[in-house]
Amino acid sequence: MLLGDVLAQFDDDAMAAEMLLRLDDLGLVARLREEADAQERALGEFAASSVRHYAANASDEEWVTLMATLGxxxxxxxxxxKRAFAFVLADDIRAGEKCDDKHHLVRD
Structure with a gap:
């Protein structure tokens, strides 16, 4: 399945939940849920945007690491x-983000 196909499935809440359960990492899913709730977004929407953020912002070194992991x-x-979600959640922590009045994360 292509990444675009996976992202499209996140539009459906039931499919998003099924995809996230396949991660077999309840701690990671709970962190995703907390972040989605903090941003007042659906879990699937947050998950899809996280993968897009990873694809657009991961360093060359991160991509090489991902390729090795995929192999x-x-x-x-x-x-x-899993790598994309962990990257985005760690990126949020490193950036020292704060929430605006609508609980959307903003960078200093």
Whole structure:
């Protein structure tokens, strides 16, 4: 399945939940849910935008690491999503973000 196809499935809440459960990482899913709630966004919408953010902003080094991870992964799609979500959540923490009055994250 192509990444665009996966992202399109996040538009459907039931499909988004199914895709996130495939990650087999409840802690990561809980962190995604917390962040989505903080931004007043649907979980699927937040997940899709996180993967897009990763694709647009990951460094060359991160892409090389992802390629190596995909080569060893039993399910490359799950491996890619886990890496993307972890990257975005870590990026938010490193940036020291604050919430505006609508709970959207803003960078200093």
């Amino acid at each position: 060893r992964a039993g399910d490359p799609g799950v491996a890619c999503m």
